[in-house]
Amino acid sequence: MNAAEIVKKYIDLRNFKKRKTDAFADEMKPYDAAMTALEGAMHKLLNETHQDNAKPEYGPAYKVTNMHVRMSDRATFLKFVKNSDDGLEFFTNAVAKEKIKDYLDGSAGAPPPGIEVTYIESVNFRKA
Numbered sequence: 001m002n003a004a005e006i007v008k009k010y011i012d013l014r015n016f017k018k019r020k021t022d023a024f025a026d027e028m029k030p031y032d033a034a035m036t037a038l039e040g041a042m043h044k045l046l047n048e049t050h051q052d053n054a055k056p057e058y059g060p061a062y063k064v065t066n067m068h069v070r071m072s073d074r075a076t077f078l079k080f081v082k083n084s085d086d087g088l089e090f091f092t093n094a095v096a097k098e099k100i101k102d103y104l105d106g107s108a109g110a111p112p113p114g115i116e117v118t119y120i121e122s123v124n125f126r127k128a
Helices: 003-048 074-082 097-106
Strands: none
Touching: none
8 A cells, every 4th residue: 555545544444433433422412311310310319318329129329429629729739738748749740741841852852850751653644
């Protein structure tokens, strides 16, 4: 296969996959809505009966509390972290990729101490 044939075939397959994925998502909408309604009905039933779970013969249903966290005031939080003995424990090992890229641009490609940078080459396709 030449480059034109490869790109055409790839784009055709990508478009086919997107059409099928979109059609499937559309087909699933009423089922998703029904499941959301049933979740709401069970939540209401559990709350009204003061239960955390129900164990009917088809399987259990139970309440779960999920926590979502976001930094609403960065400056205040960073001040708290700096003044805390274990402040760094609030952070994960993720680093800001764009900040590392800027650092690499200004340091002849040498990463900051303790940081390893790996480049993975891939091929992208765009429709003409």
